[in-house]
Amino acid sequence: MKKEDLIIGSHVGFSSKEQLLGSVKEALSYGANTFMFYTGAPQNTKRLPLDDNLTYEAYQLMKENSIDLSKIIIHAPYIVNLGNLANFDFSVSFLQGEIERASTLGIKYMVLHPGASVSYTKEQALNSIIDGLNIILDNDKDVTILLETMAGKGTEIGSTLEELKEIIEKVKFKDKIGVCLDTCHLFDSGVDLNNFDAYLDDFDKEIGIKYIKCIHINDSKNLSGSHKDRHENIGLGNIGFNTLIDIIYNERLKDIPRILETPYVALSDNDKEKIYPPYKYEIKMIKNKEFDNKLLEKIRNNE
Numbered sequence: 385m386k387k388e389d390l391i392i393g394s395h396v397g398f399s400s401k402e403q404l405l406g407s408v409k410e411a412l413s414y415g416a417n418t419f420m421f422y423t424g425a426p427q428n429t430k431r432l433p434l435d436d437n438l439t440y441e442a443y444q445l446m447k448e449n450s451i452d453l454s455k456i457i458i459h460a461p462y463i464v465n466l467g468n469l470a471n472f473d474f475s476v477s478f479l480q481g482e483i484e485r486a487s488t489l490g491i492k493y494m495v496l497h498p499g500a501s502v503s504y505t506k507e508q509a510l511n512s513i514i515d516g517l518n519i520i521l522d523n524d525k526d527v528t529i530l531l532e533t534m535a536g537k538g539t540e541i542g543s544t545l546e547e548l549k550e551i552i553e554k555v556k557f558k559d560k561i562g563v564c565l566d567t568c569h570l571f572d573s574g575v576d577l578n579n580f581d582a583y584l585d586d587f588d589k590e591i592g593i594k595y596i597k598c599i600h601i602n603d604s605k606n607l608s609g610s611h612k613d614r615h616e617n618i619g620l621g622n623i624g625f626n627t628l629i630d631i632i633y634n635e636r637l638k639d640i641p642r643i644l645e646t647p648y649v650a651l652s653d654n655d656k657e658k659i660y661p662p663y664k665y666e667i668k669m670i671k672n673k674e675f676d677n678k679l680l681e682k683i684r685n686n687e
């Protein structure tokens with residue numbers, strides 16, 4: 385596929401002052417044509433009221449810059465865990481609120497980490513996740529939940545096709561459920577990314593490729609099969625630049641957003657206070673299909 389056809393962006397902020405308008409501005413500053421955000425701090429439950437005027441201003445700016453609202457992604461907070469029966473009611477009601485917020489903002493997709501079994505068995509956790517999704521998914525709202533493929537850290541659910549398949553098969557509203565791939569997580573879970581088409585074949589056979597609605601693009605600090613989940617900047621990790629480029633330009637995922645969640649870069653090893661977003665430079669490298677040896681230097685110097 386051509387670079388002009390790439391739908392590519394990164395994780396961006398969602399500030400109290402500018403809300404969605406600020407997110408659009410940040411995405412544009414990276415040369416992106418899509419983006420992903422949390423509607424509030426992912427680690428707590430504080431949520432500010434949404435300002436419709438800012439949302440309309442954001443829509444205007446998106447229109448002027450050919451950003452397609454239907455490709456924007458919200459990430460659900462990571463404090464919820466539908467697999468933890470002890471906290472089930474809280475997770476369900478908080479996610480219902482997040483779907484409501486996504487719907488108010490006009491956002492169609494919400495990425496969710498399926499959950500972790502913690503002190504329960506995998507079967508109990510899977511059933512709890514399925515029950516939760518069947519309560520949350522609402523056919524009156526145009527919001528689809530995308531289950532993220534996980535690295536399999538600790539008791540995480542969703543690091544195998546079998547687990548994702550079981551959840552999707554048992555979810556009632558099939559048009560409200562999908563999958564978000566994450567290259568770092570796939571790699572850490574042991575998938576051979578040098579043979580990404582074979583993975584897509586398996587995915588298609590087990591679940592159906594049409595369920596893939598988003599892909600997170602990250603390199604990995606660890607080795608394949610490590611089950612670690614630590615993201616690295618594009619081309620600086622163990623997946624490598626060329627493998628990631630082949631995935632990004634894969635025709636079979638042509639119409640879905642590619643979202644970078646790579647780490648901010650610190651000014652130096654001694655100064656971890658000042659950190660800079662890498663996305664402008666990574667998007668540029670991806671469009672040029674050429675790794676830039678001066679990547680870290682350029683990010684730090686804001687060149």
Ligand code: FE
Nearest residue numbers: 459495497532
């Ligand atoms: Fe995630």
Ligand code: FE
Nearest residue numbers: 532566600645
């Ligand atoms: Fe991710």
Ligand code: ZN
Nearest residue numbers: 568569613615
């Ligand atoms: Zn991750």
